[in-house]
Amino acid sequence: MKEKFTHCISLNYDDSQKMKLYAKICGVTQSQIVSTLINKKTPKSMPDKRFWELMNKHYAIQDCIKENANGNEKILQACIDLDKWVLELEKEILLSKEAA
Numbered sequence: 001m002k003e004k005f006t007h008c009i010s011l012n013y014d015d016s017q018k019m020k021l022y023a024k025i026c027g028v029t030q031s032q033i034v035s036t037l038i039n040k041k042t043p044k045s046m047p048d049k050r051f052w053e054l055m056n057k058h059y060a061i062q063d064c065i066k067e068n069a070n071g072n073e074k075i076l077q078a079c080i081d082l083d084k085w086v087l088e089l090e091k092e093i094l095l096s097k098e099a100a
Contacts, residue, residue, distance in 0.1 A: 009034070047093055058086065 011019065023030045027046035036043045062079055069075040 044094065051093070055086075055090075 019030050019033055022043060023033050025045040026033065026043045028036075028043065033043055062082060065075065066079050069079070
């Protein structure tokens, strides 16, 4: 585990409010926003509740398909491929990107 250090930074009022807002939108702490920016990444906002509802529906449908595949290898392989695609989608939506 990395050792943690405390640092104090000064921001003007507007920047302070922006940082609080970005942290809230991204679902992280203000310290994590600063750390992300220091590491030359752009924080991403958290998907809304609807995204997670849709992902849960997707997984429920996929589970139903797997249960009813009756050993059909093509169907099971399609589910595996879909799982990989969904993981890529989640990664693209949720993870920070390198800053340009």
